[in-house]
Amino acid sequence: MLRLKIACIGLSLALAGCSSVPLKEAGTLTSYNQLGPAKGKFNKSRTFVDAKALGSIRSVSISPTVFSPSAAFRVKEARDRALVLNALDRAMCVALSDKYQVVPAGQPSDLTVKTVIADLVPTDKITAGVSKAVSLGSSAVLPVSIPRLPLGFGGLAVEAEALDRNGTQRAAMVWSRGANSFTTEARVSEIGDAYSLGAIFGNDFSRMLVTGKAPSGWHISIPSGQRIKSFLGGKPKYAACEVFGRAPGLFGMVGAKVGAPPSWTDKSAKTRPTSLAVQGPPATLQ
Numbered sequence: 127m128l129r130l131k132i133a134c135i136g137l138s139l140a141l142a143g144c145s146s147v148p149l150k151e152a153g154t155l156t157s158y159n160q161l162g163p164a165k166g167k168f169n170k171s172r173t174f175v176d177a178k179a180l181g182s183i184r185s186v187s188i189s190p191t192v193f194s195p196s197a198a199f200r201v202k203e204a205r206d207r208a209l210v211l212n213a214l215d216r217a218m219c220v221a222l223s224d225k226y227q228v229v230p231a232g233q234p235s236d237l238t239v240k241t242v243i244a245d246l247v248p249t250d251k252i253t254a255g256v257s258k259a260v261s262l263g264s265s266a267v268l269p270v271s272i273p274r275l276p277l278g279f280g281g282l283a284v285e286a287e288a289l290d291r292n293g294t295q296r297a298a299m300v301w302s303r304g305a306n307s308f309t310t311e312a313r314v315s316e317i318g319d320a321y322s323l324g325a326i327f328g329n330d331f332s333r334m335l336v337t338g339k340a341p342s343g344w345h346i347s348i349p350s351g352q353r354i355k356s357f358l359g360g361k362p363k364y365a366a367c368e369v370f371g372r373a374p375g376l377f378g379m380v381g382a383k384v385g386a387p388p389s390w391t392d393k394s395a396k397t398r399p400t401s402l403a404v405q406g407p408p409a410t411l412q
Contacts, residue, residue: 250278280319
């Protein structure tokens with residue numbers, strides 16, 4: 127009975143354990159006029175997609191994602207910024223490989239994807255560490271572990287667009303999401319949540335390009351063989367994805383479960399292909 131009561135307390139805490147990050151425009155899209163109204167509460171987005179035009183697309187190139195000056199200013203270490211960027215680009219590159227031929231950035235392609243991280247809310251490392259310790263400790267004495275404590279969550283706001291050979295916008299998305307107690311593992315790093323959320327955005331935007339439809343709600347599907355292979359750290363389908371580093375695989379999954387910083391398991395920061403931030407003076411933090 128005591129175990130059940132404690133488990134219920136943990137569940138009650140988790141029900142309130144979702145953070146909300148406002149949508150934020152970085153001013154880098156060629157146009158915001160075609161974006162629809164904001165949708166979602168915790169996972170917010172405004173989208174535009176020209177499904178008819180995307181039907182003739184065969185090849186895609188991914189311009190390496192960059193930070194807006196204000197977002198870059200929120201992360202102290204260049205290595206950590208690179209890890210967030212690579213996680214986003216890697217997820218997008220692998221997901222797009224299911225339908226399109228992905229060619230290296232700068233080479234001719236039917237579609238070019240450009241992405242900017244507009245804002246980043248750092249994870250509170252101390253709170254994340256305490257939360258992970260409580261969760262791991264409870265799993266040893268309770269039927270279920272206590273979810274992540276609803277404190278110190280990080281978040282991410284991103285904008286991206288896909289341009290055809292003529293520079294015409296064929297898809298765009300302004301997106302934001304915060305971490306939560308259920309699906310975001312607490313990691314002792316200021317980019318712990320942003321690292322996970324970057325990969326989620328990469329998958330969301332890619333799904334819109336592949337399906338021609340704006341993503342909505344939970345999406346469950348059987349991953350392709352090439353995605354499973356890449357997730358486990360194997361060679362990606364297209365060499366263009368290699369510049370974003372390979373996923374840390376099972377080693378990364380174990381690291382996330384015990385709360386290890388992404389830098390302990392993901393070594394891709396050493397090979398980040400371009401500069402890490404949009405040029406310009408950093409904005410003053412409030």
